[in-house]
Amino acid sequence: MTFPPEPAVHRSAPHRSAAIISQGDELTLGQTLDTNSQWLAQQLLGLGIPPAEHVTLPDDRAAIADAFRRLARRIDLIICSGGLGPTADDLTRHALADAADDTLVEDANALDQIRAWFRSRGREMPELNQVQALRPTRGVSLENKHGTAPGLHVTLRVDGRVCDVYCLPGPPRELAPMWETIVAPALRPARTVRTLALHTIGAGESDIAAAMGDLMHRDAVPLVGTTASGGIVSVRIRYEGDEPAAHADALMARTRDAVRDRVGPYVFAEGPGPVGFKLAEAVVDSLRAHRQHVAVVESCTGGMLGSMLADVPGASDVYVGGWITYSNQMKQREVNVPASLFKESGGDTAPGAVSAHVALAMARGGLDRADVDHCLSITGVAGPAGGTSDKPVGTVWVALASRDDGTRVTSHARRFNMAGDRGSIREWASRSALAMLWHRLAGTDVKLLREVDRVDA
Amino acid sequence: MTFPPEPAVHRSAPHRSAAIISQGDELTLGQTLDTNSQWLAQQLLGLGIPPAEHVTLPDDRAAIADAFRRLARRIDLIICSGGLGPTADDLTRHALADAADDTLVEDANALDQIRAWFRSRGREMPELNQVQALRPTRGVSLENKHGTAPGLHVTLRVDGRVCDVYCLPGPPRELAPMWETIVAPALRPARTVRTLALHTIGAGESDIAAAMGDLMHRDAVPLVGTTASGGIVSVRIRYEGDEPAAHADALMARTRDAVRDRVGPYVFAEGPGPVGFKLAEAVVDSLRAHRQHVAVVESCTGGMLGSMLADVPGASDVYVGGWITYSNQMKQREVNVPASLFKESGGDTAPGAVSAHVALAMARGGLDRADVDHCLSITGVAGPAGGTSDKPVGTVWVALASRDDGTRVTSHARRFNMAGDRGSIREWASRSALAMLWHRLAGTDVKLLREVDRVDA
Numbered sequence: 001m002t003f004p005p006e007p008a009v010h011r012s013a014p015h016r017s018a019a020i021i022s023q024g025d026e027l028t029l030g031q032t033l034d035t036n037s038q039w040l041a042q043q044l045l046g047l048g049i050p051p052a053e054h055v056t057l058p059d060d061r062a063a064i065a066d067a068f069r070r071l072a073r074r075i076d077l078i079i080c081s082g083g084l085g086p087t088a089d090d091l092t093r094h095a096l097a098d099a100a101d102d103t104l105v106e107d108a109n110a111l112d113q114i115r116a117w118f119r120s121r122g123r124e125m126p127e128l129n130q131v132q133a134l135r136p137t138r139g140v141s142l143e144n145k146h147g148t149a150p151g152l153h154v155t156l157r158v159d160g161r162v163c164d165v166y167c168l169p170g171p172p173r174e175l176a177p178m179w180e181t182i183v184a185p186a187l188r189p190a191r192t193v194r195t196l197a198l199h200t201i202g203a204g205e206s207d208i209a210a211a212m213g214d215l216m217h218r219d220a221v222p223l224v225g226t227t228a229s230g231g232i233v234s235v236r237i238r239y240e241g242d243e244p245a246a247h248a249d250a251l252m253a254r255t256r257d258a259v260r261d262r263v264g265p266y267v268f269a270e271g272p273g274p275v276g277f278k279l280a281e282a283v284v285d286s287l288r289a290h291r292q293h294v295a296v297v298e299s300c301t302g303g304m305l306g307s308m309l310a311d312v313p314g315a316s317d318v319y320v321g322g323w324i325t326y327s328n329q330m331k332q333r334e335v336n337v338p339a340s341l342f343k344e345s346g347g348d349t350a351p352g353a354v355s356a357h358v359a360l361a362m363a364r365g366g367l368d369r370a371d372v373d374h375c376l377s378i379t380g381v382a383g384p385a386g387g388t389s390d391k392p393v394g395t396v397w398v399a400l401a402s403r404d405d406g407t408r409v410t411s412h413a414r415r416f417n418m419a420g421d422r423g424s425i426r427e428w429a430s431r432s433a434l435a436m437l438w439h440r441l442a443g444t445d446v447k448l449l450r451e452v453d454r455v456d457a
Numbered sequence: 458m459t460f461p462p463e464p465a466v467h468r469s470a471p472h473r474s475a476a477i478i479s480q481g482d483e484l485t486l487g488q489t490l491d492t493n494s495q496w497l498a499q500q501l502l503g504l505g506i507p508p509a510e511h512v513t514l515p516d517d518r519a520a521i522a523d524a525f526r527r528l529a530r531r532i533d534l535i536i537c538s539g540g541l542g543p544t545a546d547d548l549t550r551h552a553l554a555d556a557a558d559d560t561l562v563e564d565a566n567a568l569d570q571i572r573a574w575f576r577s578r579g580r581e582m583p584e585l586n587q588v589q590a591l592r593p594t595r596g597v598s599l600e601n602k603h604g605t606a607p608g609l610h611v612t613l614r615v616d617g618r619v620c621d622v623y624c625l626p627g628p629p630r631e632l633a634p635m636w637e638t639i640v641a642p643a644l645r646p647a648r649t650v651r652t653l654a655l656h657t658i659g660a661g662e663s664d665i666a667a668a669m670g671d672l673m674h675r676d677a678v679p680l681v682g683t684t685a686s687g688g689i690v691s692v693r694i695r696y697e698g699d700e701p702a703a704h705a706d707a708l709m710a711r712t713r714d715a716v717r718d719r720v721g722p723y724v725f726a727e728g729p730g731p732v733g734f735k736l737a738e739a740v741v742d743s744l745r746a747h748r749q750h751v752a753v754v755e756s757c758t759g760g761m762l763g764s765m766l767a768d769v770p771g772a773s774d775v776y777v778g779g780w781i782t783y784s785n786q787m788k789q790r791e792v793n794v795p796a797s798l799f800k801e802s803g804g805d806t807a808p809g810a811v812s813a814h815v816a817l818a819m820a821r822g823g824l825d826r827a828d829v830d831h832c833l834s835i836t837g838v839a840g841p842a843g844g845t846s847d848k849p850v851g852t853v854w855v856a857l858a859s860r861d862d863g864t865r866v867t868s869h870a871r872r873f874n875m876a877g878d879r880g881s882i883r884e885w886a887s888r889s890a891l892a893m894l895w896h897r898l899a900g901t902d903v904k905l906l907r908e909v910d911r912v913d914a
Contacts, residue, residue: 030497
């Protein structure tokens with residue numbers, strides 16, 4: 001005879017606390033930097049379930065099962081990422097079954113989904129991947145629309161406490177959509193939480209914070225804080241408490257208005273959280289509203305500015321492309337920068353590749369050739385080599401040429417002193433170019449962060 | 458009367474295992490990304506003491522003390538960072554004393570050092586900082602030459618096991634020198650550890666794992682595992698044991714050779730760890746070795762491929778730039794793609810912008826205009842809109858045109874079915890282009906991951 005399976009445990013009480021587990025030898029050994037834990041912590045915090053602990057564990061079935069049971073004794077919700085791959089070192093499924101005193105069974109639906117995933121890419125499912133369809137008998141497989149690893153949901157009962165466990169695939173582009181579409185909607189925070197972020201470009205974090213003044217007091221309700229990342233300063237507004245939703249919303253709106261009163265001209269976007277807002281999106285939206293087009297001419301950024309624009313869905317409405325004039329020859333041949341501006345042909349007194357003259361010539365040349373309303377250009381010293389005493393690493397000229405009433409061309413160039421390594425300098429340069437165009441379209445002519453010189457032409 | 462203090466515990470056995478604790482609300486809440494844990498893990502691994510767990514805890518005295526005691530039951534060495542500042546939420550000192558059943562005492566030396574640190578900056582020590590001189594009575598203060606927070610060393614005895622605990626300040630520029638000058642020299646690794654990673658491009662993780670076969674058995678020595686990230690599958694080889702160094706090296710070499718026997722044509726780089734290796738770097742190196750130059754012509758990637766190349770320091774030796782032909786007009790005007798290939802002018806039977814014809818014309822046009830040895834082109838449907846039944850989102854053609862003996866032009870195009878969102882499709886497309894060039898330069902003509910069609914021209 002077979003025993004009837006033990007019934008699944010259910011949890012209906014709110015989730016008041018959470019823990020995050022990251023799983024993989026490459027993480028405990030420090031070979032890969034764990035960014036999932038931070039992302040999940042931000043999501044949980046945003047929902048009003050503050051994480052109380054993160055744990056990173058190796059590919060060790062017993063250690064993972066122990067951690068599930070240990071945390072379930074005092075925590076309401078565990079979010080685990082990683083260890084759901086098809087290979088022998090992917091042990092999360094087994095560890096979860098161990099922690100639940102359960103065994104694994106093949107989920108027919110999950111297997112179909114994995115097979116379909118491979119089929120849609122013109123491949124047969126390798127036998128190895130079949131193991132990914134396993135789930136604890138009292139657990140649930142969560143569909144993965146972006147990869148082969150289904151997630152898992154199991155409710156553990158340990159020492160009389162009931163804890164929800166969600167296991168998600170490690171790759172962020174699989175983890176994030178599964179979190180958003182399946183896990184987050186299933187959670188039950190105990191308190192009212194509201195978050196809002198106003199994203200600014202052009203001013204420094206301390207300037208923005210100074211303008212906030214009393215709004216940033218530690219006992220203000222809602223709380224106001226700032227975060228800076230790559231030139232974008234986000235003002236975060238957060239309410240957490242027991243007020244009913246409508247009152248919380250009114251408090252949030254009052255603070256948002258006060259923030260806009262103080263730093264309005266710098267605000268390019270407003271959204272629920274500080275994660276991943278793109279300045280390029282605001283630029284594309286604004287160009288679309290103006291029915292205008294943009295082209296780019298890039299030197300030290302090598303295509304990054306164009307790539308940021310192309311990253312926005314529907315960018316083709318406003319972005320036609322451009323030129324990567326990485327070599328000086330490309331600058332001359334493709335966008336008609338006069339050879340005399342370069343030291344090779346113009347001699348020692350020529351302004352050189354990193355100069356207002358060249359940046360302006362690139363932007364005007366691109367505007368001409370591409371037949372667009374705006375053209376952005378970037379030329380600079382990204383390092384680590386190539387710096388000189390008058391043009392140290394981090395010196396970047398960004399120019400914007402625009403056709404104002406469809407015919408008259410105006411242009412200006414700004415010099416920035418960027419800090420950081422090659423990657424950060426290139427990123428800052430690309431973002432500063434987007435900031436210049438965004439402020440141009442918004443009609444807000446502000447001095448930008450790290451701007452040290454300006455030439456109008 | 459006063460009792461004589463309990464004697465300090467000493468540990469003379471080797472350190473066979475380690476755990477890492479990171480401490481701070483800003484970390485558990487996801488407001489700051491924890492990079493100390495990865496750094497410490499790399500240091501420990503390098504010494505031969507593999508970390509078995511990382512824990513991130515909030516500013517909660519009981520939770521930190523619990524973690525010290527829990528880990529001390531099975532781990533030989535705990536490295537903790539953070540929580541040693543002067544404010545009320547810095548609780549590591551107290552938690553460590555709690556875990557050791559000890560009390561805190563002011564360390565006269567440490568207090569002198571803190572006072573001297575302020576004096577050397579022309580300031581008096583604020584009263585607030587005096588608390589940083591506290592240490593458990595049976596503990597040792599560790600001098601901090603780069604800040605005000607002394608470290609702490611305590612040896613815990615829990616359930617008869619003896620565990621060394623080192624608490625280090627959170628700021629990396631204080632933590633790293635204290636680790637290097639005080640902690641690392643005091644550790645006693647028990648085992649020999651070696652790590653190596655072979656990075657492959659072109660094959661899927663399950664194909665690579667299948668080729669590994671018995672090498673990936675859980676009891677193989679050395680251990681072999683795989684990690685996949687953005688199309689790059691890294692084969693990790695790791696020896697940990699009691700063999701003398703020379704024998705460990707021989708075992709590593711034997712396994713490395715066996716891995717190369719099985720997946721050699723896909724290996725583009727080999728290094729001590731999988732951290733941050735860039736395919737673009739391998740391409741730039743290979744081009745430099747061949748004394749050849751490359752240009753790019755990008756449509757759906759919008760500059761990303763060029764940006765990946767420009768991200769490599771010294772890329773200007775081999776990379777001249779290219780064209781972002783995002784619009785069809787740019788494709789025609791800038792790199793001479795015949796208008797008849799597009800449906801707008803060529804009619805419904807024309808191959809269209811996403812086709813082998815257009816990809817090949819882009820690559821050949823760019824090769825012509827830029828006067829280089831190789832030109833890569835990309836055209837595809839990155840989504841979310843724009844897919845059709847015969848060209849669904851994720852359909853990407855990548856072409857490579859090369860001038861073989863300096864004159865004869867050969868070219869070929871490959872069609873890929875990419876998965877994921879717009880960003881991933883663009884990233885995969887850019888990496889596949891790099892992979893095509895890398896394999897071309899290496900003389901390994903393999904079918905690439907997600908490649909579904911090929912046209913030689």
